Amino acid sequence: MSQAAGASFSRLASIAGPSHVLEDPSLLAPYAIDGVVPSSAVRPGTAVEAAEIVKLAAVEKLSLVPSGSRTKLAMGMPPQKYDMALDLSRLDRIVAYDPGDLTLSVEAGATLAGIGAALAAHGQFLPLAVPFQKSASIGGTLASGVDSPLRQFYGTARDFVLGMEFITGDGTIAKSGGRVVKNVTGYDLHKLMLGSMGTLGVMTQIHFRTFPLPRSPRAFVASFERPENAWQMRQAIAESPLRPLTLDILLPGVPKLFASSAASRRVDEPYDAQTLASAGWSVTVGFAGSDKVLDRYAAELNRLAEQAGAASAATLSEDRVPGAFGRKREFIPIVLDASPATVILKLSTLPSRMNDVLANAGNLLAAEGVHWAAIARGAGVGYLALLPNDRTEATGVKLAKLANQILETTAAAEGNATILWCPSEWKSWMKIWGADRADFEQMKKLKAFFDPGGVFSPGRFVGGV
Amino acid sequence: MRCNRPLNSRLINELQKLLGADAVLYRSEDLLLYEYDGSVEVARPNCVVFPKSMEDVVGIVRLANRFETPLVGRGAGTGLSGGALARKGGIQVVFSKMNRILEVDAANQRARVQPGVVNSDLSAAVASLGLHFAPDPSSQKACTIGGNVSENSGGPHTLAYGVTANHVLALKAVLPSGEIVSLGSGALDPPGYDLTGLFVGSEGTFALVTEVSVKLIRLPETVKTLLAIYDAVDDATETVVEITARGITPAACEMLDGWTLRAVEDYVHAGFPTDGAAVLLIEVDGLREVAEAAAKDVVDVCHLHNAREVRVARDAAERDLLWKGRKNAFGAIGRICTTYYVQDGVIPRTKLPATLRRIAEIGLKNGFQIGNIFHAGDGNLHPIILFDARDESQFRRTVATADEIIAFCIEMGGSITGEHGVGMEKDRLMPLLFTESDLRLMSGVRDIFNPRGLLNPGKIFPSGKGCGEIHVNPIPVAGAIPA
16 A cells, blocks of 8 residues: 555545545446556545545546546556546435426436436437447446447437536536527536446536437347348438438347347346347447338338348347347457457447458458457447467557557548557556557647646556546 | 727838738728628628738738738638627738638538538538538528638527537638648547537637538438418417427427518518418428328327417428518618627526517617527527617617527526627627636647737637727628628
8 A cells, every 4th residue: 555545545535435445456346447547436425525636636646547447447458557546436426306307417326227217207219329338337438439330320429418517626626508499608618527337537427418318219220241241231221211220230240249248247138049139240230219210211212121131130029139239339348258358349330331441450360360250330439359279478569560560451441440448467468548649739738728637547547547 | 908099101112012012901901801700790800801811811810920820711601700800900811712612522421621611512412322411501601611610600500400619510611820730620529629519609709610511411311491470479489388388399490470480471472461460380301101190290289289370381482482481581671770689698498488478668768679580499589679879878779688588598408699690799798608617628728829919819718898899880881790
């Protein structure tokens, strides 16, 4: 335990209460990031307490990493310095929910499950079908920038976060945006917090626009022997009048993973092996609406699938929809369970180039005998999981080389590529945040302004920010 | 920095050398037009320049630095908050000659454009591909994409399709230091802080935008446009509340009150009833089956709330006429009264009935005719206060009346501007929403990109003491065209 952190115990206890300051190593283990354990963890009960803790950290030159349910701490680079875990799980209140206005304000530690239940009581929801749905907090979801199959229709959090309250590096509580659905008053500082891995500020309260729950969600699956035909169907849907809720292409091998017992541990909803064809590329499309709308979707999708040369195509029976959707949502935890050393790459390109990027990656991996699985959103975001059989150093070196090569080819295709997940001990070999960015100088200036003392998650993000 | 000091003639010479003599205006009669935008603000630049390329912009910025002269970007000058006015004088950079659509990628539904491209020109250019650029401010036939980016513009159809920020993927821009920055990417989810999201809506205070990459949206298969006519304003506002509460998301939901209706009908002959107390102009779109069902639901709700009549546009011509009425409303009002003050407050939608009642009371109390024509579906009000520009004291009372309305919006949990921007018009209202430390943080972010304050000075943040800018148009101006 560092002396500085030890010295601050009584101060932390006076802010959050002694029972909310953890120093026992066994209690601190769950806060470890890539094997780095903090000296203490503190659980503020209010935003004001959280701000006091940040202020204390700034004065004592301590570094902290904010967290919620700790489902995605493995993302990003390990913190260069990690004195304290700022556990926001007690900040879990729904501060305001006005179903008639379709607006919601929640504290950052609130869980997606809790929020979902509160909204469902009024027939509404947040379209954040992100991984770790059962336990993830809203703050961690936003800070990590994980996406959702529903982005096809609803976009990402950036499109429906209305405003935010957050703490800056000197412990000031600040806000931007507001609680109304349309607002251009002041700079949208809250957008900076999304996907920033807790390096710019600590979100304490977030204002959202909510949406009516889709009526009668359904899913359509078409399977193709060749990937170009699957992408042809994606393009045909984009050029049709259909506006599906989800549109994803599952690459070969994914249906088998979805049918595994590991997958059923991650997703409660039932699933059987007949849901998706076991071979080929599966285009899965989610849609919803009245019977008339459902019929129209089924007819149009069948026609488009046939035109694109589908080997099989069908609308899933109603009871199979939640199981299939849940597995698309939980792709990341499912592949994490599928190997002792899963490496997950996130690749985004223009939709028209995604097939080439994935095909190149697939060839590269096949040549080296590496198992892999991948899912691609129709919007042009792919998740490629490398699934080695062991976690040896030799494997790590090999996979790092392959992963970095894939990052390069994706960047060359004007895409963005990062390594979302990999074993801690391999991280130093991987370009976790991908190629150097043109706007990095501006990023650094923002970091220096919001967090001049380097209190928040130092080194976790792009370029060591 | 001194305000509005005469420009160094050497600077004019240098600008002419850089851009050509015809791309630099500096005679006072040539500058007159550039004193105005669509707001009631006035501020005269010392010169106006017309860059043709990013290199030109860099050159202009470097000269501004060398001569320590303020700079402000401008598109078509349709803004409604003085965002593109040269509040401290200096060089106004007008982007009308950087108006090329650089690339349309239909397969990926993206376009790359220069900032001076007119909003509706982009949609027109991609219409044959079945696509459009969704943000549609009422000034869309004149306003530019660069201006839309600066102001994060909205429009009637942002109710379903989102504002400009939801449609911009990447930007190229010149910082006030002369440095070129490239933010965001055509591919989704670029890692790093969302600088694109931060720059969109920064009201031209961070950088001069020189290139914009946008998303293009597929045109809907079916569009149904309905006009619901009411004998009481409350019935119209209650209809909006219930449409929202039922989870129906129209593509647009606009309201015009009785007084506005008559003004518009006199001018546009859109077929609006002149004896109604209010109308709702509601559009639903999407897949045929979706739009038809939504239209039916909307009609039901309208009747439930005592709509006297609900008309459905039978064809594109009828629909266009209804929209022409809406989008030209401010021109229509300009015929009646040459000067008016438009507010842009936002309220939670459930508070619409109470707010409209309050606006009427405020008008009555202060002796002003206040018209209402606004984006009811997202609670974005545009109360219009008519006043006589020759009467200074009346103008002061107009502003006081508008402030009273804004204070009520904030009391209802709302905001001071939904789409027009803060600019030089609402800067003094910012403390109503943000604490001193919030504002310090925001202005600190501005200073990161604009450390010397050369770019668009005197905007957004309350300054206390300005340059004694004139608040009343010295001559009558034609009606502005708010979104």
